[in-house]
Amino acid sequence: GAVVSQHPSRVICKSGTSVKIECRSLDFQATTMFWYRQFPKQSLMLMATSNEGSKATYEQGVEKDKFLINHASLTLSTLTVTSAHPEDSSFYICSASEMDERGYNEQFFGPGTRLTVL
Amino acid sequence: GQNIDQPTEMTATEGAIVQINCTYQTSGFNGLFWYQQHAGEAPTFLSYNVLDGLEEKGRFSSFLSRSKGYSYLLLKELQMKDSASYLCAVKGSNYQLIWGAGTKLIIKP
Numbered sequence: 001g002a003v004v005s006q007h008p009s010r011v012i013c014k015s016g017t018s019v020k021i022e023c024r025s026l027d028f029q030a031t032t033m034f035w036y037r038q039f040p041k042q043s044l045m046l047m048a049t050s051n052e053g054s055k056a057t058y059e060q061g062v063e064k065d066k067f068l069i070n071h072a073s074l075t076l077s078t079l080t081v082t083s084a085h086p087e088d089s090s091f092y093i094c095s096a097s098e099m100d101e102r103g104y105n106e107q108f109f110g111p112g113t114r115l116t117v118l
Numbered sequence: 119g120q121n122i123d124q125p126t127e128m129t130a131t132e133g134a135i136v137q138i139n140c141t142y143q144t145s146g147f148n149g150l151f152w153y154q155q156h157a158g159e160a161p162t163f164l165s166y167n168v169l170d171g172l173e174e175k176g177r178f179s180s181f182l183s184r185s186k187g188y189s190y191l192l193l194k195e196l197q198m199k200d201s202a203s204y205l206c207a208v209k210g211s212n213y214q215l216i217w218g219a220g221t222k223l224i225i226k227p
Contacts, residue, residue: 006160034214043205043219044161093160106151107215109160 006110023094146211
C-alpha cells in the first residue's frame with residue numbers, strides 16, 4: 001500500500017511557541033491531504049482538507065489562523081500550530097488520498113504526531 | 119444530522135470469532151471503511167465496502183447492507199495482537215469520511 005510519513009513523531013514545546021508538522025506521501029501523488037486531531041479515547045476529528053495548490057477547507061470550529069495548512073506540492077502538506085497552548089496537546093494525524101478512475105480514494109494515514117504543550 | 123454508531127467496547131477470547139457492528143445515517147453514501155487503530159498509533163486500513171454483501175480478506179470480513187444502513191466487521195481466529203480499536207467510517211455525499219467513535223476490542227487468553 002501507499003506510504004505516508006509524518007515528522008516529527010513527537011514534539012514537546014512551551015506554551016506560546018509554534019510547531020510545524022510535515023506530512024509526505026512517499027510513493028504516490030496525493031491530490032488531497034487531510035489533517036485530523038485525536039484526543040485520548042476519542043475518535044478522529046477532521047480538522048481540515050487540503051488540495052494541492054489551493055486553500056485548505058477547515059471544519060467548523062477549527063481556527064484557520066491558529067492551524068495553518070500549506071499544501072505546496074502533491075507530496076507535501078504542513079500543519080503549523082501557532083501560539084500553541086496546553087489545550088492543543090493532542091495526537092495529530094495526516095492522511096493522503098489519490099483519486100482513481102472509479103472515484104475511489106482510500107485514505108492512507110501517516111503515523112501521527114504527538115504534541116505536548118507545557 | 120449525520121451519525122455513526124458502534125459499540126464502545128467488546129471483549130472476546132483468543133481463537134474465537136467476534137462481530138463488530140456499525141450503523142450509520144449519513145447524507146449520501148459513497149462507501150464504508152473499517153480501520154484498525156492500536157493505542158498511540160495511526161489507523162490502518164482493513165476493508166472497504168461500497169456494494170451490498172460480504173468482502174472477505176483473510177481472517178477479516180466486512181459486510182454491508184445499504185438499505186439498512188448497517189455494516190459489520192467479522193474477525194476470526196482471534197489473536198492477542200487483534201486487541202485494538204476498530205473504526206467504522208462512511209464516505210458521505212461530499213466524499214469526506216465521517217468517523218465513528220471506534221470500538222475497543224479486548225482479547226483475553
